[in-house]
Amino acid sequence: MTSDELLRVSGLTVKFLGESGWLTAVEDVSFSIGKKECIGLVGESGSGKSVTALSVLNLHERRTTEISGRIEYFGKNTLTLPANDLRRLRGGEIAMIFQDPMSSLNPVLTVADQIIETLQLHENISHSKARLRAIELLELVRIPDAARRVDEYPHRLSGGMRQRVMIAMAIACKPKLLIADEPTTALDVTIQAEILNLLRDLQNELEMSVLLITHDLGVIAEFVQRVVVMYAGQVIEEAPVMRLFDQPLHPYSQGLINAIPPLHIDMRRLLSIPGQLPDSYEIHSGCRFVARCTERVSTCLNSQPSLIALQNGGSSRCPIRVELSGVQR
Amino acid sequence: MNSPILSVKGLSMSFELKGSWGRSAGTLRAVDNVSFDISSGETLGLVGESGSGKSTIGRLVVGLLKPTQGEIQMFGTDIRQNNADAFKAIRRKVQIVFQDPQGSLNPRMRIENAIAEPLDISGQYSPIERADRVKELIELVGLPRDCGKRFSHEFSGGQRQRIGIARAIALNPAFIVCDEPVSALDVSMQAQVVNLLLDLQEKLNLSYLFIAHDLAVVRHVSSRVAVMYAGRIVELAPRLDLYSKPLHPYTQALMDAVPLPRPGMQKAVGVPGEVPSLLNPPSGCAFHTRCPRASQICTVDKPDYRQVSQEHFVACHFIE
Numbered sequence: 001m002t003s004d005e006l007l008r009v010s011g012l013t014v015k016f017l018g019e020s021g022w023l024t025a026v027e028d029v030s031f032s033i034g035k036k037e038c039i040g041l042v043g044e045s046g047s048g049k050s051v052t053a054l055s056v057l058n059l060h061e062r063r064t065t066e067i068s069g070r071i072e073y074f075g076k077n078t079l080t081l082p083a084n085d086l087r088r089l090r091g092g093e094i095a096m097i098f099q100d101p102m103s104s105l106n107p108v109l110t111v112a113d114q115i116i117e118t119l120q121l122h123e124n125i126s127h128s129k130a131r132l133r134a135i136e137l138l139e140l141v142r143i144p145d146a147a148r149r150v151d152e153y154p155h156r157l158s159g160g161m162r163q164r165v166m167i168a169m170a171i172a173c174k175p176k177l178l179i180a181d182e183p184t185t186a187l188d189v190t191i192q193a194e195i196l197n198l199l200r201d202l203q204n205e206l207e208m209s210v211l212l213i214t215h216d217l218g219v220i221a222e223f224v225q226r227v228v229v230m231y232a233g234q235v236i237e238e239a240p241v242m243r244l245f246d247q248p249l250h251p252y253s254q255g256l257i258n259a260i261p262p263l264h265i266d267m268r269r270l271l272s273i274p275g276q277l278p279d280s281y282e283i284h285s286g287c288r289f290v291a292r293c294t295e296r297v298s299t300c301l302n303s304q305p306s307l308i309a310l311q312n313g314g315s316s317r318c319p320i321r322v323e324l325s326g327v328q329r
Numbered sequence: 330m331n332s333p334i335l336s337v338k339g340l341s342m343s344f345e346l347k348g349s350w351g352r353s354a355g356t357l358r359a360v361d362n363v364s365f366d367i368s369s370g371e372t373l374g375l376v377g378e379s380g381s382g383k384s385t386i387g388r389l390v391v392g393l394l395k396p397t398q399g400e401i402q403m404f405g406t407d408i409r410q411n412n413a414d415a416f417k418a419i420r421r422k423v424q425i426v427f428q429d430p431q432g433s434l435n436p437r438m439r440i441e442n443a444i445a446e447p448l449d450i451s452g453q454y455s456p457i458e459r460a461d462r463v464k465e466l467i468e469l470v471g472l473p474r475d476c477g478k479r480f481s482h483e484f485s486g487g488q489r490q491r492i493g494i495a496r497a498i499a500l501n502p503a504f505i506v507c508d509e510p511v512s513a514l515d516v517s518m519q520a521q522v523v524n525l526l527l528d529l530q531e532k533l534n535l536s537y538l539f540i541a542h543d544l545a546v547v548r549h550v551s552s553r554v555a556v557m558y559a560g561r562i563v564e565l566a567p568r569l570d571l572y573s574k575p576l577h578p579y580t581q582a583l584m585d586a587v588p589l590p591r592p593g594m595q596k597a598v599g600v601p602g603e604v605p606s607l608l609n610p611p612s613g614c615a616f617h618t619r620c621p622r623a624s625q626i627c628t629v630d631k632p633d634y635r636q637v638s639q640e641h642f643v644a645c646h647f648i649e
Contacts, residue, residue: 044515045486158603159379188378188542189586194599196588215515218588222596241592259520260590261545264572269527270549272520276485 001032001072006177006209007056008032012069014051014060022066025051027233029069033177038203038210040224040241042217042256046277048233049213053179055079056211057090073177092122095170099182101162105154111138111165112150115172122173137168141198160191167198174206181213196223217256221245226314229253232277232288235307239314249316249325251295287317295320332405333366334504334536335390340364340399342385346608357607359385361560362399362634367504372530372537374551374568376544376583380604382560383540387506390538391425392416403504421451424497428509430489434481440492441467441477447499466495469532471525487518491525498529504536511546523550545587548572553640556580559605559615562634566641576643578620614646622647 001008014026026048033039041049054060056071058078071078073094078086090096098104106114115134119125125133131150138146141164154162163183170178180199184192200223203210212224220227220241227244229237229252237250248254255273275292286301287293293300297320307315311328322329340363348354360382367373377383388394390401392408401408403419427433434443445463448454454462467474470491481489490510497505507526511519527550529535541547547554548568555565556579564577575581579600588597602619605611611618617627626646634644 044517160603189544189588189597190378190583190600191603192599193586193588193597194601196597197599216588217516218590218597221590221592221594222588245590245592256516257590259516261520261523261543261549263545263548263584263587263589266569267549270520270523272524273517274521276487276518 001075004034005032006035006037006073007211008070008072009052009056010070010072012052012055012071013067014048014055015066017064017066025233026055029230029233029235031228031235031238033209033211035176036203036207036209037226038212038224040220040227041211041213041230042215042220042227043230044215044277047230049230050181052230053096053181053211053213056177056179057094057096058086059090088122091118091170091175092173093175094177094179095173095175096179096181097163097166097170097183099185101159101166101186102154104166105162107154110151110153111157114165115150115169118169118172133172134168137172138165140171140202141165141168143168159187160195163187163191163195164198167195167202171202171206171208175208177209177211178203179211179213182215183212184219185214185216192219199223217245217260229256234288234317235315236289236317237315239316243312243314247325247327249310249314249321249327250289250318251293251321252289255292333368333402334404335367335538336400336402336405337366337386337390338364338400338402340386340389340401341397342382342389342394343397355608358560358610359607360389360396363557363560363562364399365555365562365565367536367538369503369536370530370534371553372539372551374547374554375538375540375557376542376547376554377557378542378604380607381557382607383557384508386557387425387508387538387540391423391506392420393425421500422503423506424500424502424504425506425508426490426493426497426510428512430486430493431481433493434489436481438480439478440481440484443481443492444477444495444499447496451500462499466499469498469529470495471521485518486514487521490514490518490522494522494525494529498533498535501533502535504538506538506540508540509542510539512541512543519546526550543587544572544583556583559610560607561615561644562642563616563645564641564643566643570638570641576637576641576648577645578622578647579616582619582621614644 010030012026012029015022015024029052043049067079112131112134116130119130119133135146135150138150143149143164184195224241227239227241228235231252237253248257258271261270273292287305290296290300305317305319307317308322308329309315316322340360342360344357346354346357375383389396408419441463444466445459448459448462472491511522539550551568553567554571555562558579564580582600585598600619605615613629614627614632617623632644632646634642636642637648
């Protein structure tokens with residue numbers, strides 16, 4: 001790990017025990033997150049992006065999961081960390097927010113109870129002090145009338161407010177890394193923009209790194225500096241956000257960009273990626289995207305392409321596009 | 330313009346909320362005096378935030394809810410004044426596709442039976458016709474041909490939505506309410522399902538009421554777009570007019586909130602505050618609590634829903 005890296009994932013492979021044996025959900029995924037950097041992890045449902053994120057905090061059910069590879073955080077491998085150390089890390093230095101705030105909040109505890117619980121778990125702080133901190137945190141995430149709202153139960157809050165409470169809990173212990181798994185997918189666009197602005201401000205204020213997981217490239221363009229695109233359990237492209245949108249070096253990335261319905265241009269038909277994710281990744285020998293790819297050539301079927309590192313940073317798994325683009329390897 | 334398939338006039342829907350021991354906890358006005366038409370082969374987009382009343386309108390239009398006030402005419406006849414048989418005949422021509430296809434499919438039913446359910450209920454299909462029609466529907470919505478024996482959990486979200494669409498078109502309807510059909514899908518699947526709906530519209534001459542919270546998706550399916558806020562339509566206009574010159578500040582705000590896939594460009598701007606409670610709506614214009622242009626008059630007077638040009642309607646004090 002270099003000194004400006006906060007987290008490095010290398011060769012992460014995750015397998016789950018299914019009814020018919022072990023299924024590979026994530027295969028040989030590597031990327032790193034710099035200090036104060038925002039990274040986007042993009043892909044369709046089932047591409048392995050959430051599985052990757054859960055692995056960072058080692059949140060998988062141990063009996064039915066097989067994980068290999070390394071996830072280094074300040075010289076420690078979170079995959080082999082003892083349970084006690086791991087518990088201190090979770091919600092402390094590395095915090096996570098999820099798509100559906102209602103199912104991550106406890107319905108029978110007030111907002112105050114839940115934030116105080118987090119604070120007291122990680123810090124030696126009295127109940128009354130923790131309560132004051134809870135109100136401060138709600139103000140920080142711009143919940144109006146925080147002193148009153150702190151005693152509400154989650155069901156009394158709107159979706160956007162619940163997500164703000166989740167964010168308040170996540171930043172309660174000033175994490176160095178915030179993992180946000182589809183934090184705005186369940187919200188209205190108007191609220192989504194507000195939450196993204198909030199996250200951006202908090203990221204600057206608290207100087208934390210953010211790993212943002214989403215399938216929405218519009219959100220990615222707004223928020224992150226670097227993007228990792230996943231398809232069928234593999235990283236297929238990594239690029240600085242500008243380069244990804246200007247010159248995607250994988251047909252799948254191109255497809256995702258094209259599929260966004262434009263707001264200012266009329267199109268009677270949207271550009272879609274035909275087909276869907278393959279059920280199982282082991283069947284064919286060639287590129288995993290080949291069945292849906294509009295740019296395939298005969299060699300794509302023969303062997304699985306490996307990730308090509310590019311000279312100006314980033315990588316791609318499509319030799320054809322890399323060749324055509326003239327970008328130096 | 331040809332005569333409307335659906336004509337809605339002065340539609341209102343209130344829900345009585347029950348408190349403890351049967352006391353009333355207030356009246357929630359979900360839909361407040363809404364009027365619009367949809368003509369044959371046309372799509373009306375209906376946009377708004379959660380809680381704006383757009384899904385309630387969808388349910389009213391297909392007869393799943395009974396309006397407190399107002400008229401819903403389908404093919405020129407009121408859907409409520411008829412006897413049960415007449416209602417059934419109309420209802421057959423009017424179908425609905427829901428947001429969550431998993432929630433609307435029976436997990437223990439093979440999908441060929443799920444798709445055939447409307448056919449069975451209609452009682453007009455012999456076993457052979459039924460099998461043929463199911464095969465035809467599966468092909469029409471682009472599902473794999475041999476998928477009839479599978480269960481709904483074996484399908485991806487996009488495919489489940491195709492099953493939902495197959496059920497909706499099974500009885501050759503003229504009109505379909507699409508209630509957030511793509512909101513739960515990934516962008517790539519979203520584009521596929523939108524294109525499928527467009528293809529079916531052309532092939533089967535369908536009219537849609539397309540409900541969504543995403544203005545970008547609505548643009549590509551709709552001929553006209555209505556924007557709802559707190560139970561009222563605040564702006565209704567032909568697609569091009571609405572997107573090139575939105576008049577209502579709320580429509581403008583909705584557009585500014587869409588994140589654009591262009592890094593480094595201007596950032597999306599949210600609308601501060603929340604959708605007001607319909608139990609206790611703000612006085613005057615319901616949007617004045619969040620509106621950047623709000624002034625004294627907005628807090629007192631409810632703006633009229635007025636025609637500003639031939640097909641452009643808006644409810645705002647500041648529009649001439």
